[in-house]
Amino acid sequence: MPKIQTNGLGLWYGGFHALKNVNAGFEANKITAIIGPSGCGKSTLLRVFNRMNDLIEGVRIEGDVLIDGSNIFDMRTDLVTLREKVGMVFQRPNPFPLSIYENIVFGVRVHNGRVKRDKLDEAVEQSLKSVLLWDELKDRLDKPALRLSLEQKQRLCIARLIAVRPDVLLMDEPCSTLDPQATARIEELMRELKASYTIIIVTHNMQQAARVSDDTGFMLLGELIEFGRTEAIFTAPRDKRTEDYITGRYG
Amino acid sequence: MERHFDEELKELKQDILKMGTFAEEAIYKSVEALKNRDKSLAQSVIDNDNNVDNLELAIDEKCIDLIARYQPLAGDLRFITTGMKINAELERIADIAVDIAQRTQEIADQPLLKPLVDIPKLTVIAQNMVKMAIDSFVKGDIELAKKVLLSDPEADELRNLIHKELVEDYMLKNCSTAPRAVQLLLVARFLERICDHTTNIAEDVIYMVQAEVVKHHPEKIKGD
Numbered sequence: 001m002p003k004i005q006t007n008g009l010g011l012w013y014g015g016f017h018a019l020k021n022v023n024a025g026f027e028a029n030k031i032t033a034i035i036g037p038s039g040c041g042k043s044t045l046l047r048v049f050n051r052m053n054d055l056i057e058g059v060r061i062e063g064d065v066l067i068d069g070s071n072i073f074d075m076r077t078d079l080v081t082l083r084e085k086v087g088m089v090f091q092r093p094n095p096f097p098l099s100i101y102e103n104i105v106f107g108v109r110v111h112n113g114r115v116k117r118d119k120l121d122e123a124v125e126q127s128l129k130s131v132l133l134w135d136e137l138k139d140r141l142d143k144p145a146l147r148l149s150l151e152q153k154q155r156l157c158i159a160r161l162i163a164v165r166p167d168v169l170l171m172d173e174p175c176s177t178l179d180p181q182a183t184a185r186i187e188e189l190m191r192e193l194k195a196s197y198t199i200i201i202v203t204h205n206m207q208q209a210a211r212v213s214d215d216t217g218f219m220l221l222g223e224l225i226e227f228g229r230t231e232a233i234f235t236a237p238r239d240k241r242t243e244d245y246i247t248g249r250y251g
Numbered sequence: 252m253e254r255h256f257d258e259e260l261k262e263l264k265q266d267i268l269k270m271g272t273f274a275e276e277a278i279y280k281s282v283e284a285l286k287n288r289d290k291s292l293a294q295s296v297i298d299n300d301n302n303v304d305n306l307e308l309a310i311d312e313k314c315i316d317l318i319a320r321y322q323p324l325a326g327d328l329r330f331i332t333t334g335m336k337i338n339a340e341l342e343r344i345a346d347i348a349v350d351i352a353q354r355t356q357e358i359a360d361q362p363l364l365k366p367l368v369d370i371p372k373l374t375v376i377a378q379n380m381v382k383m384a385i386d387s388f389v390k391g392d393i394e395l396a397k398k399v400l401l402s403d404p405e406a407d408e409l410r411n412l413i414h415k416e417l418v419e420d421y422m423l424k425n426c427s428t429a430p431r432a433v434q435l436l437l438v439a440r441f442l443e444r445i446c447d448h449t450t451n452i453a454e455d456v457i458y459m460v461q462a463e464v465v466k467h468h469p470e471k472i473k474g475d
Contacts, residue, residue: 206324207322210324234324234325235324235325236325242325243325247323247324247325
């Protein structure tokens with residue numbers, strides 16, 4: 001069973017039909033890339049998975065999204081728990097204006113209330129190690145996170161998520177502000193993280209999707225046009241619209 | 252949307268087509284030279300091989316350049332990778348024509364062992380297969396590619412027939428015919444190998460067009 005399954009998922013922003021009958025399965029311990037032109041609904045789809053769209057006025061959703069078999073739109077779903085389980089990394093790294101240490105323990109405190117200092121220390125060390133920042137930052141954990149480089153900030157944001165032990169990492173253009181070297185290092189990190197997480201990445205960078213993902217979905221005008229193994233999508237797409245988009249004929 | 256890349260792909264296709272024309276010409280001239288024992292025509296095939304080799308290198312370079320600069324995907328990727336493979340097959344075909352020309356030069360001064368009947372037939376099959384294979388690539392025509400694959404058994408059969416005749420009717424009966432018979436055996440073998448190269452091209456074309464690997468899976472062709 002896929003970690004996340006959407007069945008007949010539709011979404012409207014007021015009168016605008018942003019997602020149309022999306023049916024897809026996102027496997028655990030894999031990286032799934034969602035590609036498509038601007039405005040195709042890929043970020044909207046990503047935001048459905050931790051119900052971030054709930055914050056937008058006039059949003060209407062139909063269909064099901066099952067995570068581990070449970071419908072996230074069920075009345076009994078606790079949003080805080082859902083967002084603990086399904087974390088999101090954004091295009092621009094957005095650390096809090098706090099110390100490196102406080103950035104990481106922030107979510108741990110939100111989700112667990114009062115936590116002993118040694119437990120927090122452990123969470124900081126483990127999360128920074130998993131994003132390969134520990135050696136660089138261990139001696140300046142009290143320094144402001146906003147002074148880090150862009151790449152370090154993005155890694156810190158991933159570490160901040162990991163600290164609350166999610167199952168799913170949603171990444172919305174996580175490398176779009178990074179240079180090619182930093183991008184390559186974040187991609188390496190994603191490959192390491194997929195052993196423990198379900199990762200879904202939205203990207204405009206076709207080569208990034210081809211390099212890093214196991215499965216790829218192509219979206220156009222709110223529809224999931226094609227979904228399959230990444231190598232199949234990029235060497236032999238079945239739908240002409242996918243072919244046109246990934247070969248740059250679309251537009 | 253029109254892409255500059257399409258212009259580059261068009262040029263690549265033209266170059267591969269030119270390579271195909273070189274290969275076709277080389278086969279035709281090498282067998283004509285054999286039939287007419289024309290040493291100078293044979294020599295022209297050998298001399299032109301340099302041009303074939305240079306074009307092969309230029310096409311390879313162009314393909315690598317396109318991959319590096321455009322990072323092609325999907326149909327574009329299949330077209331370029333197939334183009335590289337077809338380029339190599341055509342160069343091998345032209346090399347085999349050179350082999351035939353060299354055999355021709357060796358036997359041109361001797362009387363023909365026998366009137367050539369089946370070798371010209373095999374030549375026609377080989378030339379047709381080369382032509383169909385190149386056309387199938389240019390037009391992206393799968394049916395034509397399949398026709399190439401289905402023609403190969405006929406070439407094999409004819410080669411076996413030539414082999415049997417030369418060995419049983421000449422070499423075994425009169426061993427003094429062996430030096431000339433061996434040259435003809437080789438020519439038949441060369442022509443049959445040209446046919447084998449065209450089947451590789453046809454298989455590559457099928458992959459290029461419908462992303463289906465039929466290489467080493469003959470049942471996928473017979474099933475249609």
